[in-house]
Amino acid sequence: MTSAARLAPFSDLLPVDAILTSESTRAFSCGGLTPQYVLFPDTVDLLRSCMRAATQAGMSVMVVGTGAGLGLGNAPRQYDVAISTRRLNRIVAHEAADMTVTVQAGATLDEVNAALAHAGQHLPLDPPRPELTTIGGLIASDASGPLRLSHGKVRDRLIGITVVLADGTLVKGGGRVVKNVAGYDLMKLFTGSFGTLGAIVEATLTIRPCPERDTLLVIPAADTAGALTLALKILAAPVMPSYIEAFNASASAEVGADHRARLMIGCGGHADEVSTQHARCAAHAGEQPLQVHEGVERARWYAALRDWPSSGLTADLENALGAKLSLLPSQLATILPRIEQEAVHRNTRCAILARVGSGIAYVRLIGADAAHVMPVAAWLRTTARQAGGWTAFDRVPAPLRAQLDTWGEAPAVSLMRGIKQTLDPQNRLSPGRFVGGI
Secondary structure (H helix, E strand, O other): OOHHHHHOOOOOOOOHHHEEOHHHHHHHOEOOEOOOEEEOOOOHHHHHHHHHHHHHOOOOEEEEOOOOOOOOOOOOOOOOEEEEOOOOOOEEEEEOOOOEEEEEOOOEHHHHHHHHHHHOEEOOOOOOOOOOOEHHHHHHHOOOOOOHHHHOOHHHHEEEEEEEOOOOOEEEEEOOOOOOOOOHHHHHHHOOOOOOOOEEEEEEEEOEEOOOEEEEEEEEOOOHHHHHHHHHHHHHOOOOOOEEEEEOHHHHHHOOOOOOOEEEEEEEEOHHHHHHHHHHHHHHHOOOOOEEEOHHHHHHHHHHHHHHHHHOOOOOHHHEEEEEEEOOHHHHHHHHHHHHHHHHHOOOEEEEEEEHHHOEEEEEEEOOOHHHHHHHHHHHHHHHHHOOOEEEEEEOOHHHOOOOOOOOOOOOHHHHHHHHHHHOOOOOEOOOOOHHHO
16 A cells, blocks of 8 residues: 555645554554544644544544543444644633633643743643643543642633534634633533544633642551541541542552551642641641651652552553542542452452542552452442442453443433434544443
């Protein structure tokens, strides 16, 4: 096959260095499927043309940024073309006085915050690996991190969005000022849609001043239940931490600490405010030693908390099952020790990070016999459901990925299918990757 034939039908749209083919596309594999093409348009108009050409050719498209999030979600049913937003990475507008920023979807969170830093501002969203997480990927996956407790999720900061649909149509919602709330439903619709409805190409978000002082408190605990119980007490106290998170003993060992559970509390703001937070946390900690970390050591612990959901499976990857549990915060102290006990019963190592204030827990079961992964997954899902919660699997052994539904049953799935049919009637965008096989 000639070079021109390999690059068709996109050779008339993009230069050769903006099209990957053959072995070069393997870095963008998803669910065992590898695309024929990976495209890197550097303008919105070119992305629209690429989207239109691909769908008119009957190809299935996945919109990606750096490709770091391709392990999430179900495996797609078909995957022919990856369209990367990575070259759409400009800061379109930074309104420092209004505390908003408009940015193209391919800019990473680290790049955005570097641009805002000169004004003493930041975008207070902290998903895992911000150096690889693009703004478009952040919105499409609805990813969050420790700061979710104090600053909310991306949906809470999003005030404007621009999207390209499968047929190349450009649609916009919201605006560039906080008081403009028109189109909010469109922003809500695309947040967490995993690329199944359209390609996010631009977003406007509210930003915040950087804190004057930023510290991290570490309180060791006898066990997971003890750490979670203390966390709930502090959450009920007049402390208002930036985040409050707990590692169980196994997860603590993974990040280089000693093998015991610990509670980690972020305190940020004016210097006197942070000092008050320290005193109140110490009063609740009682006889437990309270370690205060700032500077480099704070940054190390904070990065461990932030990135652990994506890096907390450092060994035995073939026999690892990862789950994200969403529960009421009050349920965590009951459910997570039960999961630890079940892991012992199944001769499996269990590592846990709990985002206590948000009711989120990342559970890693490592070393389970592959034949028993499905029963363990069913037990986890049933246990969370009985507590009124939800389970999504974010790490599944490769041989079992086609058998285990990442999302499980979801309410209003028929409504979601109707929206998919309206916006992507030919089912070209990430088919099968989202809830209910959408």
